[in-house]
Amino acid sequence: MTDCKHPEIEFEHEDFDFDTIEQELRVDERCQSLLKRFYQHLQGMGLDLQKASGLAYCADFYLRDYLLDFTRQNLARPQPGVVRRFAASWFITHTLDPEIKALEYHLEAIRELYRFLHHQHLISMDELAFIEDEASQAGYYQQRIERFLAIKGDGYVAWEAECPQRD
Numbered sequence: 779m780t781d782c783k784h785p786e787i788e789f790e791h792e793d794f795d796f797d798t799i800e801q802e803l804r805v806d807e808r809c810q811s812l813l814k815r816f817y818q819h820l821q822g823m824g825l826d827l828q829k830a831s832g833l834a835y836c837a838d839f840y841l842r843d844y845l846l847d848f849t850r851q852n853l854a855r856p857q858p859g860v861v862r863r864f865a866a867s868w869f870i871t872h873t874l875d876p877e878i879k880a881l882e883y884h885l886e887a888i889r890e891l892y893r894f895l896h897h898q899h900l901i902s903m904d905e906l907a908f909i910e911d912e913a914s915q916a917g918y919y920q921q922r923i924e925r926f927l928a929i930k931g932d933g934y935v936a937w938e939a940e941c942p943q944r945d
Contacts, residue, residue, distance in 0.1 A: 806842065806846065809841055809842055809846065809853065812853075813834055813837060813838050813841065815894075816834055816837060816890075816891060816894050817830055817831070817834040819894050819897075820833055820834065820890065832883070832887075833883075833886065833887040833890055834887070835887075836883060836884045836886075836887030836888070837887040837888065837890070837891040839884065840864060840884060840887065840888050840891070841853060841891065843872075844864050844868055844869075844872075845860070845864075848868065848943075849863075849944065853895070853900075854895065854900040854901060856892070856901060856905050856908075856909055857945070858908050858912075859912070859945055860909075860912075861885070861888055861909055861912035861913050862912045862915070862941065863941060863942070863943055863944070863945065864888075865881055865884075865885060865912070865913070865915070865919045865922075866918065866919055866922045866940075866941040867922070867938060867941045867942065867943045868943050869881055869884060870922060870923055870926050871926075871943070876923050876926065876927070877923065878916065878919065878920045878923060881916075881919055881923070882916055885913040885914075885916070885919075886913075888909070888913050889909070889910055889913045892905075892906055892909045892910070893906065922937075922940075922941065925937055
């Protein structure tokens with residue numbers, strides 16, 4: 779569904795590259811602008827304000843806390859495994875009480891964010907396909923949560939090695 783009130787954002791892939799702190803601050807500003815447009819897009823899809831706000835919040839958490847701050851990646855150049863590492867390791871270790879319902883909500887937001895990025899011509903259909911595949915693996919992520927919560931002694935090392943937070 780095209781939102782006639784909000785024209786496409788005119789960003790290029792390179793607009794999300796950063797090496798210096800100054801560049802990172804500019805990328806963060808661009809991401810904030812993109813997230814505001816994403817929120818408006820969700821509303822334009824007919825989502826109520828609460829649902830659109832919740833999804834935008836989860837997308838913000840993924841984008842700015844994980845993708846930019848932790849992995850230092852360009853959102854317009856997604857790499858295979860990025861969502862899997864987020865869901866199977868990073869989210870679990872960076873959430874006070876990880877549970878599958880909360881993770882599934884974040885994964886819904888991530889899917890919608892990348893669909894929006896595809897609509898904005900910032901990612902390809904192939905990139906969207908591997909993102910959606912990784913976001914659909916709820917059974918695997920449930921198992922990862924259960925195994926994490928059952929860790930005893932020095933079992934964390936083996937658990938983390940199965941799906942390292944960084945590639």
